[in-house]
Amino acid sequence: MSQTTIDRFARLKALQRPSVLPLSGHAVGPVENPVVGEAIDSASGSVIGAERLALILGATVKRNGHGEHLSLHCWHGGHAACDPDAAALRLLAPNAPEDIADAQQWLFLDTETTGLAGGTGTYPFLVGLAWWEGGGLEVEQLFMREYSEERSLLVALAERLAERPVLVTFNGKSFDWPLLETRYRMMRTIPPPVPRAHLDFLHPARNLWRLRLGSVRLSQLERYVLGWDRGADIASELIPRIYLDFVRGGRAEPLVPVFQHNQMDLRGLAGLSGRILSLLGDKEGTSQDGLELYGVSRICERRGEAKRARRLYEQLIASALPEETDRVARAALARLAKRDGDFARAHELWESVLGNSREGYEAYEQLAIYYEHEAREPRRALALAREALDQLRRANQVGTVAATEYRRTKGRFEHRMLRLERKASRTLLDTFGA
Amino acid sequence: MTPSQQALAPRLSTTLDTVQDILGTLVSRYRTDEVLTSVQQIPAREAEFRPMPDWVRTELAEAYRAKGIKELYSHQAATAELVHGGKNVVVVTPTASGKTLCYNLPVLNAVLENPDTRALYLFPTKALAQDQLAELHDLAQRLDNRFGVFTYDGDTPQDARKAIRERGHIVLSNPDMLHAGILPHHTKWMRLFENLRYIVLDELHAYRGVFGSHLANVLRRLRRVAQFYGSNPQFVCCSATIANPGELASQLIENEVDVVEENGAPSGEKLFVFYNPPMVNRNLGIRRSYINEATRVARELLARKLQTIVFANSRLHTEVLLTYLQQANPPRPAQAEPIRGYRGGYLPGERREIERGLRDGRIRGVVATNALELGIDIGSLDACVMAGYAGSIASTWQRAGRAGRRSGSSCAVFVASSAPLDQFIVQHPEYFFGSSPEHAHIQPDNLEILVNHLKCAAFELPLSPDERFGQVELPELCERLAEAGFLQRSGGSWHWVQESYPADTISLRSVTSDNFVIIDTTGGEDGKPEVIGEVDFSSALTTVHPKAIYIHQGQQYHVERLDFGQRKAYVKRVDVDYFTDAIRYTQVRVLEIAEEQSAAGPAARAHGDVLVRSQVVGFKKIKFFTNENVGSGKLELPENEMHTTAFWITLQHELLAGLPFTLSERQSGIFGLIYALASVATLLLMCDRRDIGTAVGERPPHGGADVEWQEFATTPGNEKGLFEPNLYLYDAFPGGIGFSEPLYRVCQVLLARTQELITACPCDNGCPSCIGPAGDQSERSKEVALAILGRLCS
DSSP states (O other): OHHHHHHHHHHHHSSSSSOOOOOOOOOSSSSSSSSTOOOOOSTTTTTHHHHHHHHHHTEEEETTEEEEEEEEEEEOOOOOOOOOOOOHHHHHHHOOOGGGGGGEEEEEEEESSSSOOOSSOOOOOEEEEEEEETTTTEEEEEEEEEEGGGHHHHHHHHHHHHHHHEEEEESSSIIIIHHHHHHHHHHHHEEEEEOOOEEEEEHHHHHHHHHHHSSHHHHHHHHHHOOOOOOOOOOOOHHHHHHHHTTTTOSSGGHHHHHHHHHHHHHHHHHHHHHHHHHOOOTTTOOOOOHHHHHHHHHHHHHOOOOHHHHHHHHHHHHHOOHHHHHHHHHHHHHHHHHHHHHHHHHHHHHOOOSHHHHHHHHHHHHHHIIOOOOOOOHHHHHHHHHHHHHHHHHHHTTHHHHHHHHHHHHHHHHHHHHHHHHHHHHHHHHHHH | OOHHHHHHHHHHHHHHHHHHHHHHHTTTSSOOHHEEEEEEEEBBBOOOOOEOOSOOOHHHHHHHTTTTOOOOEEEHHHHHHHTTOOOOOEEEOOSSSHHHHHHHHHHHHHHHHHHOOOOEEOOSSSSHHHHHHHHHHHHHHTTTSSSOOEEOSSSSSSSHHHHHHHHOOOEOOOOOHHIIIIIGGGGEEEEEHHHHEEEESSSGGGOOHHHHHHHHHHHHHHHHHHHHHOOOOOEEEOOOSSSOOHHHHHHHHHHEEEOOOOOOOOBBOOOOOOOOEOEEETTTTOOOOEEEHHHHHHHHHHHHHHHEEEEEEEHHHHHHHHHHHHHOOEEEEEEEEOOOEOOOOHHHHHHHHHHHHHHHHHEEEEOOOGGTTTSOOOOOOOOEEEEESSSSSHHHHHHHHBBBBBSEEEEEEEOOOOSSSHHHHHHHHHHHHSSSOOOOOOOOOOOOHHHHHHHHHHHHHHHHHTTSSSSSSSSHHHHHHHHHHHHHETTTTEEEEOOOGGGGGGGGSSSOOOEEEEEEOOOTTTTTOEEEEEEEEHHHHHHHHHTEEEEEEEEEEEEEEEEEEEEEEEEEEOOOEEEOOOOOOOEEEEEEEEEOOOOSEEEEEEEEEEEEEEEEEEEEETTTTTTOEEEEEEEOOOOOOEEEEEEEEEEOOOHHHHHOOOOOHHHHHHHHHHHHHHHHHHHHHHGGGGEEEEEEEEEEESSSOOOOOOHHHHOHHHHHTTEEEEEEEESSSTOOOOOOHHHHHHHHHHHHHHHHHHHHHSSOOTTTTTOOGGGGGGGTTHHHHHHHHHHHHH
């Protein structure tokens, strides 16, 4: 290399090592002497670290026609396989084939990746798989010790998926699986496996528990819904760096908690899926938790199971619910009743939620529509629009309505009022004309 | 003559006569030839037609026929034929010559032949892609929607993106989106890449300098990805008139390109007028404000019912001109505003409304920035007024082309500011009207830029050692990137080993994305600090140093604090009667000479790699209008180092020895000379004045490296005279952007044009239009500069 070339390289800002924050509590930087007397072979990655990893984890090297990868098996007792109810599964995956009800066909999947940015340069380095076996949960973790092992790992994954073709994930529909599909496409020669069905529990979990918990992280759901405690667990945002440091020749030890974290995620997913399916399968809605029940009703409503949704909402508003949830449930129930042509029930429900809230204004509007078009009493409709506007102005004065909400709602009612006023006067004219 | 042609005929002469008439009134008080430096009548040109090629499918020919296109202009036919024959093509097209047909015809034909065919159109701006969408949708409708056309940019909703990836036969996008949104997600675009046959680069001439150097690398990445999916797309490029369209295109796509330069489109008669605002103070070289003069011209044109477009070079000037013209043309009762503004920052809906208003004539006048310069369809206007030079001949013609499309007469008036470039052009119409001297230059192998794209390339597909990526030793560079922790070699290839998404941190419009944010801490209604703008790293030290007056949208701000580490400048709104001018010392050290020529003549010239060290050591406070120096301050700021390329001239001892000037006169003259050289260089390079840095170094009498300025300052006077000054023009971007070598090649032209610029300037002792403001120079600077040039050019 010429001196000028070296100088040029030296001055390149683009070559400067990116600054990274130190990992708190985890010493993961490259260590001088991983194994005494041996040096790291920088050309082929971190062979020594990789061997050490297999050793400390008790993992084995798997070989197939496409190369090698690491595989770690373990079994967790105390997970009874669930026997999912067909109706519950229809709610989750309306278009899936019937036989997804066979839980033996399920393959739980959770990946750990080199980043969250997505795109073609993000690699899933650890693919955790789990299935029901022997009254517990069998876990297999596929791991690439260096990037060249990806192909072999993906082939192994395709084989597992061929054995158990129903993919079960938590946020895998928008993250893990598209990322894996990208990886298969990058390989060109391995056809991407197509799961027979894909059940993802993120959205159901959100519907069921977000109102109570705010966010729905898996570990949080485990604690609240399943009553589990993970104990020591690594913060997931640290995971990419731990792996990348390892690949660049760092120590193997910091990866151990990553494997454990991935196992916990898989167990949590298995436990949570059972809980969600039993909630959705419970047709009588005997759950004691109103908010959960509300979530089930919403899922039913979205999936077009209007009858069941209506029955659940009725049951819900008869129980003691937080005021806000009660209002939301009433508004939803009123919508369903209106759709069924049951204006008597809808009317009753709207009347019960009138007031300064999103549902309250919706009720004013719905009642106004009802009086205008169904009952043919435009004056009453007009009175309701006026009342809503008064309500809104008062709320604005005392600041109990957000500014954008205020403007939007106000515009809507003013528009309606003008129209109704015109209509009312026209009705008068018509009367005179006749 | 058909009745419709007869109806057109009277208007033809009226417009030109009206303009002549207006000009007469405007300049009646002055010496006409000093103000109207050129009035060129450009005759109408007849169309040259060719039949529709026989390979064009009947339904496509029919669709064009239904739009009124039965035959092709000769350049359209030539381009379409080459594209059809599988060639890479660049076609040089003036405004309104039907260039979109050049690529749409062969591309659509291929899509209709085989519905798997895919094409990617790249436009330098989002607005242009939107404009093309309308034209293609119209064609799609005429062809039973047998192909899908979509724009894909930052505004595309998330839920529409999937459909575009699958169903878009033609995807209209921009280089930035390709770089950050498409290539890093190429697996989602598999359908497109597997079948990618055509890539259209419209407005090719916009891809020069930094932007072009980036694009060349983005295209390297694109070709890599296409190859991965087994496709090898061909390129169709359209460029405005520049001197080297073929060279630029082949540098960008790194392949052979056929050039189509003939133009078969008809054009109407046009009057092109150069208007130099009259002198107010001849000694100081001060002219009447060009903004006011442009307003006068536009007002007269509008008063004669000529639909007029006015171009300004900044947003601020757009607003000023708009205010003046709206005051002069109030809307009639119950009618919409007849004069509108058009610039970046207007909402898309508003823009479309203005474009429609211009087409149907409801809007009589529009004041625009370069946002309207490129191919947005606004119909044909009667007149165009340009307040200030557009920066290049190509842009000027594009702007002028906004008035008068295919038939009818029109006029374009260029009103010059007192900037050197404007003055050179306005006084040298032959330079402007002659064959285009403008070369577009790029430097795709600028290491800084290349390495950034190499990172993106590794993110997209692992790099293998036998790949090629520009003219660099790939394995060596990858090794370096691996050492720095970006890549890791595994299984023979280098893989990306970072959490981050490299494209996010790389902007195609600058070399580094290391910008300073400017934060206004004055506190508005809500009392919160507000980010008002950004300045790039290289200009931060001179514009937002502590105590500087920073001017943003006409408002002055005082810089309270510069946080260098965090890249933030904290400012407060002020209202003062001065501005600040940073005092910067720049030292250039030559690292490696690429080429030099010292044998012939007394001046040696060279180009090569240099290290530029600059430091802002203080600033001057300069009073508005009078330009008095009303104070100064010292600053202690970090020194800034940049490795770049430079072109330089060494004034050898024998050249200077015989000149009858004192040492300080000589030094002052050399600074004036380099000011003028840099201005002319921007003209030759089609670049911005800020793209070129200047420095003067002093070479010791017996050769060797330039001495430090501190050392030179303490050298005894009699020895100073023996030093040989080096005049450096360097690329103001780390790594260089490809200006130095071309400057070295055109050195004689550069010197000759600079001589013409200074000679033609009517000022006495120098002015901003030639060698810089007179106050900064000694009285004989102009004389010195001319004397040196005289010897250099002889």
